[in-house]
Amino acid sequence: xxxxxxxxxxxxxxxxxxxxxxxxxxxxxxxxxxxxxxxxxxxxxxxxxxxxxxxxxxxxxxxxxxxxxxxxxxxxxxxxxxxxxxxxxxxxxxxxxxxxxxxxxxxxxxxxxxxxxxxxxxxxxxxxxxxxxxxxxxxxxxxxxxxxxxxxxxxxxxxxxxxxxxxxxxxx
Amino acid sequence: xxxxxxxxxxxxxxxxxxxxxxxxxxxxxxxxxxxxxxxxxxxxxxxxxxxxxxxxxxxxxxxxxxxxxxxxxxxxxxxxxxxxxxxxxxxxxxxxxxxxxxxxxxxxxxxxxxxxxxxxxxxxxxxxxxxxxxxxxxxxxxxxxxxxxxxxxxxxxxxxxxxxxxxxxxxxxxxxxxxxxxxxxxxxxxxxxxxxxxxxxxxxxxxxxxxxxxxxxxxxxxxxxxxxxxxxxxxxxxxxxxxxxxxxxxxxxxxxxxxxxxxxxxxxxxxxxxxxxxxxxxxxxxxxxxxxxxxxxxxxxxxxxxxxxxxxxxxxxxxxxxxxxxxxxxxxxxxxxxxxxxxxxxxxxxxxxxxxxxxxxxxxxxxxxxxxxxxxxxxxxxxxxxxxxxxxxxxxxxxxxxxxxxxxxxxxxxxxxxxxxxxxxxxxxxxxxxxxxxxxxxxxxxxxxxxxxxxxxxxxxxxxxxxxxxxxxxxxxxxxxxxxxxxxxxxxxxxxxxxxxx
Ligand SMILES: [Zn+2]
Numbered sequence: 001x002x003x004x005x006x007x008x009x010x011x012x013x014x015x016x017x018x019x020x021x022x023x024x025x026x027x028x029x030x031x032x033x034x035x036x037x038x039x040x041x042x043x044x045x046x047x048x049x050x051x052x053x054x055x056x057x058x059x060x061x062x063x064x065x066x067x068x069x070x071x072x073x074x075x076x077x078x079x080x081x082x083x084x085x086x087x088x089x090x091x092x093x094x095x096x097x098x099x100x101x102x103x104x105x106x107x108x109x110x111x112x113x114x115x116x117x118x119x120x121x122x123x124x125x126x127x128x129x130x131x132x133x134x135x136x137x138x139x140x141x142x143x144x145x146x147x148x149x150x151x152x153x154x155x156x157x158x159x160x161x162x163x164x165x166x167x168x169x170x171x172x
Numbered sequence: 173x174x175x176x177x178x179x180x181x182x183x184x185x186x187x188x189x190x191x192x193x194x195x196x197x198x199x200x201x202x203x204x205x206x207x208x209x210x211x212x213x214x215x216x217x218x219x220x221x222x223x224x225x226x227x228x229x230x231x232x233x234x235x236x237x238x239x240x241x242x243x244x245x246x247x248x249x250x251x252x253x254x255x256x257x258x259x260x261x262x263x264x265x266x267x268x269x270x271x272x273x274x275x276x277x278x279x280x281x282x283x284x285x286x287x288x289x290x291x292x293x294x295x296x297x298x299x300x301x302x303x304x305x306x307x308x309x310x311x312x313x314x315x316x317x318x319x320x321x322x323x324x325x326x327x328x329x330x331x332x333x334x335x336x337x338x339x340x341x342x343x344x345x346x347x348x349x350x351x352x353x354x355x356x357x358x359x360x361x362x363x364x365x366x367x368x369x370x371x372x373x374x375x376x377x378x379x380x381x382x383x384x385x386x387x388x389x390x391x392x393x394x395x396x397x398x399x400x401x402x403x404x405x406x407x408x409x410x411x412x413x414x415x416x417x418x419x420x421x422x423x424x425x426x427x428x429x430x431x432x433x434x435x436x437x438x439x440x441x442x443x444x445x446x447x448x449x450x451x452x453x454x455x456x457x458x459x460x461x462x463x464x465x466x467x468x469x470x471x472x473x474x475x476x477x478x479x480x481x482x483x484x485x486x487x488x489x490x491x492x493x494x495x496x497x498x499x500x501x502x503x504x505x506x507x508x509x510x511x512x513x514x515x516x517x518x519x520x521x522x523x524x525x526x527x528x529x530x531x532x533x534x535x536x537x538x539x540x541x542x543x544x545x546x547x548x549x550x551x552x553x554x555x556x557x558x559x560x561x562x563x564x565x566x567x568x569x570x571x572x573x574x575x576x577x578x579x580x581x582x583x584x585x586x587x588x589x590x591x592x593x594x595x596x597x598x599x600x601x602x603x604x605x606x607x608x609x610x611x612x613x614x615x616x617x618x619x620x621x622x623x624x625x626x627x628x629x630x631x632x633x634x635x636x637x638x639x640x641x642x643x644x645x646x647x648x649x650x651x652x653x654x655x656x657x658x659x660x661x662x663x664x665x666x667x668x669x670x671x672x673x674x
């Protein structure tokens with residue numbers, strides 16, 4: 001998964017403090033989901049389900065890379081880096097990150113994200129929907145380690161779980 | 173309902189009974205279902221089989237979970253298992269957190285189950301505090317070690333019985349201990365010389381009494397048997413419960429400082445002595461200067477009357493003689509006093525010149541004879557000859573004048589004074605021997621340093637004692653020495669040495 005040259009830079013997010021002096025930097029989860037799932041519906045209609053899924057993963061990956069470069073301290077050792085990631089996902093109200101397993105030597109992890117911004121509370125439909133999150137996690141880990149990763153959402157709210165579970169494996 | 177449907181229902185009821193009875197291994201038997209024509213019943217049967225499968229899978233998962241097997245993969249998409257998957261996930265995360273804590277990551281914060289997480293988080297906090305303490309202890313230990321090994325002062329650590337546990341590098345060097353020596357059995361007091369051991373015991377008694385730091389100056393023994401002066405500061409060392417566990421002694425070698433102090437003390441005492449000498453001298457000199465004036469004034473008065481009266485020439489002669497003697501004494505004393513004062517203010521510069529000692533001795537014998545003859549004293553030069561020398565002539569003259577003058581003064585009538593000279597290699601020794609009263613042993617000691625010893629002459633002549641002090645200082649100026657041999661009652665021999673000053 002080579003990093004493509006997307007026309008994106010962090011400053012496209014603008015100066016939120018200046019732009020929203022009264023409303024601030026937060027918005028509602030419903031608004032976020034409204035945008036994601038309407039976009040998803042349009043893309044599925046235009047490009048089909050699988051192509052849409054891949055596009056969402058790619059967008060998440062781009063977001064994860066930029067987020068890691070602009071918001072995280074990549075000089076920290078792994079355990080401190082994960083703690084930092086946990087704190088910043090909590091701060092940004094994206095979800096509660098928990099590590100279930102970590103194989104530091106082979107860079108294989110299983111993590112869960114509870115109260116996930118994308119899926120928690122969605123109707124159960126038997127398939128995972130956090131495709132964007134898969135890419136997001138992959139982008140962060142690949143920038144931090146400089147290695148390539150395969151991230152899969154194993155369990156999701158939409159498969160009837162209370163928490164989303166991701167397996168993160170280094171591609172050797 | 174036909175027999176086939178009935179049979180199917182019976183089989184399904186059996187399956188449900190098995191589930192309800194809590195049986196774990198259920199083998200759902202729906203054989204013959206393919207012959208069933210009731211589509212709804214077929215669908216129900218298939219769903220019950222699927223349900224059985226989910227039940228079986230979740231049952232196994234829960235049993236594993238109950239057995240503590242967290243490393244299993246939880247069932248995927250299984251409504252029965254979902255709540256337990258959450259528990260499984262929490263337990264896995266908790267396990268991971270505890271592993272991280274075990275690896276020293278005390279930033280973990282456990283959120284699993286209220287009371288449990290509170291206890292664990294307290295434990296993490298305690299571990300973190302212990303880590304901080306351990307880090308600080310390590311830092312302190314490192315700091316102490318570097319002080320211990322680099323301090324120029326010696327550091328000794330003893331147990332409460334003062335057995336030495338540890339010696340710093342500087343202490344080893346000062347005490348001449350070898351690096352690998354076995355110093356376990358040595359007690360601190362063994363390092364103190366016997367004379368100071370009492371002070372050493374006092375040192376530790378004070379510490380036992382609770383004095384926080386004790387200071388003492390002790391002489392410490394070295395391995396080679398020599399000792400050195402040391403300045404010691406000692407404190408009690410405490411264990412973590414605050415109980416005394418030993419002593420730390422920090423010391424430095426102050427031998428040089430001690431020597432300096434002693435020198436200073438001696439200097440001060442010398443200065444004091446010399447001041448006292450001067451005080452005495454001045455009182456004597458003042459007295460001696462005044463006395464001849466009494467004679468001068470008294471007899472000149474009488475002389476004036478006699479001269480204007482009956483013209484008794486013998487009386488006039490006698491008085492004139494007394495006047496002359498007094499004036500001479502006054503003059504001699506003044507000359508000495510002037511010389512001495514110039515010496516004290518360091519105004520006398522030694523100016524060596526070549527001359528013959530023979531001439532100078534003869535000249536002084538001539539001067540001495542004016543008095544010696546009045547006492548019928550034989551003043552003789554034992555071995556006249558050629559004695560060329562290069563030294564300060566005026567200084568040697570003063571020495572000779574004083575020694576001969578003294579000899580005449582202390583030699584009784586009809587006595588003998590013999591001056592002799594002993595040439596050596598580039599040196600001369602000149603002796604003035606008299607047959608006078610001699611000098612007591614006690615007086616010999618202070619002869620050249622103290623003016624107060626002065627005893628009256630044989631004709632009760634007064635002396636300031638200044639003469640010999642002056643001789644000593646002068647002879648030292650020209651790199652010579654002066655000494656005296658005398659048996660009381662049998663005269664005295666003063667000898668001084670001279671050398672060529674090139
Ligand atoms: Zn999800």
